Amino acid sequence: VRIDIPSLDLKITQKSKELWIEVKKLEKLKPYLRNLGIDIDRGRLDIIKKGTHTYSLKGELYRNACFFYGKNGVCHTKIPFIAEVKKGNVDFYAFKKRLHYSSKKSRLTVKNINIDLERLLKEPKKSKGTKGKKLVILGKKSKIRYDKHTLVTDSYDIEVSPSGNVKAFGSFDGDIVQFSKKAKHFSVKALRVKDKLLHPLIGFKGLKQGRYTLKKSGNPDKEMKGQVIIEGGIMSDFKAYNNTLAFINAIPAIATLSNPGFSEEGFHIIEGVAEYRMKKDKITFDSVYIKGTSSTIVGKGVIDLKKKTINMNLAIQTARELGKFVGNLPLLGYILMGKDKSMTVGLKITGSLSKPIVTTSA
DSSP: OEEEEGGGTEEEEEETTEEEEEESOHHHHGGGOOOOSSOOSEEEEEEEEOSSSOEEEEEEEEOSSOSEEOGGGOBOOEEEEEEEEETTEEEEEETTTTEEEETTTTEEEEESOEEEHHHHHTSSSGGGOSTTOOEEEEEESOEEEETTEEEEOSEEEEEEOTTSOEEEEEEETTEEEEEEEETTEEEEEEEEEOHHHHHHHHTOOOEESSEEEEEEEEETTTEEEEEEEEESOEEOSSHHHHHHHHHHHHOTTTGGGGTTTSOTTOEEEEEEEEEEEEETTEEEEEEEEEEESSEEEEEEEEEETTTTEEEEEEEEEESSOOTHHHHTSOOOTTEEEOTTSOEEEEEEEEEESSSEEEEEOO
8 A cells, every 4th residue: 555645745654564654854743743852944755664563764864953063163054863762762873873872762862963053052852861761972083062062072961951051971092071961050160171172162272281270160141261271381372472472582671581481382380371252252360370481461451353363461570680781771661670680571462363563561
């Protein structure tokens, strides 16, 4: 027996003990489907009923917006899948079984598939578990993205409560990072991690080697407050640093700062801490303190990521005595001499992030 419904692009075929349902355009059936759990824009679907409570599914789902993405942030708008539906359970597989969802266990397992967790949690019902259960997401060799924060991990464990609150733990090369979301409050904590884990969390690759502790919390829609504690490492390879180094070397009175603290390799750090606030695309550094092998940097300022501008005030103090050199310096408004014969230089960094301008500052 075969039934064709042209207006829905639907074909139903009864073969012996099997029932075949072929849906060529899932979007035409969408108005009649309830409790999908996941929103789709279009797709195709083949259903085979093998017994009283057993179904086999195969097809492709398409979404204009997505929460699965691959390398280089490429969005997976097309999701090829197969599924087995039995009494009390649905096993859903996608991307050549690199993704598996079990409704009975309320568990999503992914490998080499990156997830935009913020978008996933906006999905109705499915993201909040099955029938009041918490949803568990287990990942390997995958990235987690939430708003502007990215977590690179070897493995992670996420628990999503029926109310939508989130607890997550991730590890990368032995380092541990945890984040949570309760209502609209979001927090991230990474203790003494290496630079590879830190970079995607703060969106900045200028800190290398060393160990870093990151604490950040708040409402991403309003304001996030953060603190970065630095233990060792090198600061280098970004325009503001390169332009500051070039400016220092161009002025004989302060060129002594370039060796050995400021160099082409970078600024060697002993310890440091930065406290900041972030509102949408504007980062306000309330306090920056970086102690190096030959100099100490303190400062404050603002970086506007939308306008791509910087406005920072810095004071750089030498950590060693400059001897007779100090006594021979002319009276300069941007240099302050200490009783210990140290020298503090005031600098101001302004302009675009791609071409920042460095000048002396009183």
